[in-house]
Amino acid sequence: MHSLKTRIQQDGIVLSDEVLKVDSFLNHQVDPELMKEMGEEFCRRFQDKKITKVLTLESSGIAPALFTALNLGVPLIFARKRKSLTLNEDILTAEVYSFTKQETSTISVSKKFLNQDDHVLIIDDFLANGQAGLGLIEVVTKAKASISGIGIVIEKAFQNGGELLRDTGYQVESLARISSLENSTVSFLEEEVTV
């Protein structure tokens, strides 16, 4: 997505060869117009999938996922993330390890909002090691719902998460795929490959 790549080049801050900070337009301060465009783009890429629910993870996934859900005309669910969680029979959970924070969180979704008739589009802001995506897949699978695809705002294609998620066989669409952050420079993959 051209406008997103331009914005990353303009306002993204490369903190290291592995870390890109986009807190001026995506995950702390948020540009609503850009989020709206992303929602339209995700809708375009998945519109033939008969999606019934969009699922994301609090908090940074909510903005792009909300516009995606609006465009698809379906509800959004945001999974809750907690360091520890009291087990409860009414919730579906998965453990997600964050390499950045070096800690494990439990993500949860109420059982009442996902069932076997649902076709779920998973949306997240970043794809790095794929752990959040795999956790969301686990939650949907536990609900016996089906997964219609996975939409990612920014994929760090030099890390292994993209491969992990594509190996599941689901359609994975990333709006910007970064091939390298070396020399404090953001490089994108030539093509946004659809698998």
Add this chain to the structure above:
Amino acid sequence: MHSLKTRIQQDGIVLSDEVLKVDSFLNHQVDPELMKEMGEEFCRRFQDKKITKVLTLESSGIAPALFTALNLGVPLIFARKRKSLTLNEDILTAEVYSFTKQETSTISVSKKFLNQDDHVLIIDDFLANGQAGLGLIEVVTKAKASISGIGIVIEKAFQNGGELLRDTGYQVESLARISSLENSTVSFLEEEVTV
């Protein structure tokens, strides 16, 4: 806001005389169309205020605040909430006590996104004891920015937060003001008073 009140009557779950659960359309599963309407309504109520930023608190405030920011044509900032936080000179913080969870969190906003030229509209999903609202006011005040008003989705008008926030002198607008949850019934204040 009529459609919101109708939705609360239909889908809100009264858990006790003090607790209303709206996780089917606002703070876990989210209805994007209703959020869009809320954004339009908040914009209408504050549109003459020359707002430059909308500020909310993760996670449940993000959806209504995002559409408000879209309609006002300004960026959204969502404050981060943590149980503990390493002090850092680049962030503005406030302590917020939650009566529901009986714990204190630190909310934070990066200094670089709020400054003395900003006119900030604060948006939050619930107003009960007013602690989150006061925390957000504190953050804006520390940035030397000015506060243009406070928009609340659901106010529990039988608790003291509304009075606390209105006593600050700022314009407080709630889309639905609940006068009572007694006998498992949601009652609204007759008028949505603008102060």
